[in-house]
Amino acid sequence: MPNERLQFSGSDGSELAAALDLPDGEPTAYALFAHCFTCGKDVLAARRIAAALTAHGIAVLRFDFTGLGASEGEFANSTFSSNVTDIVLAADHLRRTRRAPAILIGHSLGGAAILAAAARIPEAKAVATIAAPSDPAHVTHLFADRVADIRTQGSVEVSLAGRPFHIKREFLDDIAEHNLMEKVAELRKALLILHSPTDDIVGIDNATRIFVAAKHPKSFISLSGADHLLSRKNDADYVADVIAAWAQRYLEAAPSSQTEDSGSRSVVVRETRRGKFQQTVTVGPHRLTADEPSAAGGDDTGPGPYDFLLAALGACTSMTLRLYADRKALPLDRVAVTLRHSRIHAEDCAECETKTGMIDRIEREITMDGALDPEQRGKLMDIADKCPVHRTLTSEIRIVTRASEAEGF
Numbered sequence: 001m002p003n004e005r006l007q008f009s010g011s012d013g014s015e016l017a018a019a020l021d022l023p024d025g026e027p028t029a030y031a032l033f034a035h036c037f038t039c040g041k042d043v044l045a046a047r048r049i050a051a052a053l054t055a056h057g058i059a060v061l062r063f064d065f066t067g068l069g070a071s072e073g074e075f076a077n078s079t080f081s082s083n084v085t086d087i088v089l090a091a092d093h094l095r096r097t098r099r100a101p102a103i104l105i106g107h108s109l110g111g112a113a114i115l116a117a118a119a120r121i122p123e124a125k126a127v128a129t130i131a132a133p134s135d136p137a138h139v140t141h142l143f144a145d146r147v148a149d150i151r152t153q154g155s156v157e158v159s160l161a162g163r164p165f166h167i168k169r170e171f172l173d174d175i176a177e178h179n180l181m182e183k184v185a186e187l188r189k190a191l192l193i194l195h196s197p198t199d200d201i202v203g204i205d206n207a208t209r210i211f212v213a214a215k216h217p218k219s220f221i222s223l224s225g226a227d228h229l230l231s232r233k234n235d236a237d238y239v240a241d242v243i244a245a246w247a248q249r250y251l252e253a254a255p256s257s258q259t260e261d262s263g264s265r266s267v268v269v270r271e272t273r274r275g276k277f278q279q280t281v282t283v284g285p286h287r288l289t290a291d292e293p294s295a296a297g298g299d300d301t302g303p304g305p306y307d308f309l310l311a312a313l314g315a316c317t318s319m320t321l322r323l324y325a326d327r328k329a330l331p332l333d334r335v336a337v338t339l340r341h342s343r344i345h346a347e348d349c350a351e352c353e354t355k356t357g358m359i360d361r362i363e364r365e366i367t368m369d370g371a372l373d374p375e376q377r378g379k380l381m382d383i384a385d386k387c388p389v390h391r392t393l394t395s396e397i398r399i400v401t402r403a404s405e406a407e408g409f
Helices: 044-055 079-098 109-120 136-154 169-176 180-185 206-213 232-252 303-329 376-384 389-396
Strands: 003-009 015-021 027-033 058-063 103-107 126-130 155-160 163-168 190-195 218-222 267-271 281-284 287-292 336-346 358-369
Touching: 003 079, 003 218, 015 044, 015 079, 027 044, 027 079, 027 109, 027 232, 044 058, 058 079, 079 109, 079 155, 079 169, 103 109, 109 136, 109 155, 126 232, 126 303, 136 155, 136 163, 136 169, 163 169, 180 281, 180 358, 190 206, 190 232, 206 218, 232 287, 303 336, 303 358, 303 389, 358 376
Parallel strands: 027 058, 027 103, 103 126, 126 190, 190 218
Antiparallel strands: 003 015, 015 058, 155 163, 267 281, 281 287, 336 358
16 A cells, blocks of 8 residues: 655644555545554554555554654653644644545544544544543553552653553643543544453443443444454454444545546556455445455455456446437336356357357346337347447457556555
């Protein structure tokens, strides 16, 4: 997937490092991703979710909070409030340079921060949290044995995930002031809560409190078997697929920069690297999945290449018959086209020019409902062969292939 590295100014003026993951073609929407406490934009879950979302045509901006990853500033000087402001500033940057985020996604404490920031990003239509606490103060359990020392000494070094971090009294005071459930109750945006019932870092009861506080539309997805950090790739991929499918209901159609007619749009096919053969097919704002059946070594998660070929011919045939019937005012109620592809020996085809070897055979069966007389049915059957895709398949085709000069995906 194409990836752009960029910077923007954070809440304290420090330059925050960000990555913008882009799909092939015009994004259908932009999403903003906030990572977990002391993690970073390049944590496995963030990268995997971003990659999977781009396969659905959604661009994703992920960034390092102050003092983390490649961002400037001191982590010790950051607070939950500053993280919330950094999210708003990231959305501002997207608004100025691309398009404001329509989807907000937060993981763990980043989910709590996304909930707190959502009202300040008016263009956001859909908010998704992953393993989010219902109270920012929940994070203090990670260093519960040092809380008293922090309050007494003002600043203490604690070990989180094997790394040293300085936590200040101001951080504790700040998170204590936030009533996140009030923000959730006033959200006024579609909310998706994803949480594992076996999460041993942020318990499932947090998801319950968020869900109960939220107004509709709201949804909950159980991430059964997943750990807090979504360390398994299939869990991160599942989260991204669910978010992409769910968010479509709340997103307006993305503006298109294409000026070509629908017949000249580019079709982009790229590997998902999920399974042996799975592909994402992008056609303008549309996203499809291609695969091979299990018998051919695939996972059967989508139609195969020849299935798409038959679908193209079938759709074109039906559309051509509809155009002709409407133009001639024929009583054609509905058309159905059934197609099958096979390979046969050339000597078994008396009408074929090729006389040796194997040839492709497509059987097309057309069902026409309506009070049509035999002459009208015969004319429509003749018109079927005039469908543009039929003509393409039966005419000389020249396929020009070249290597792309673009680097990466």
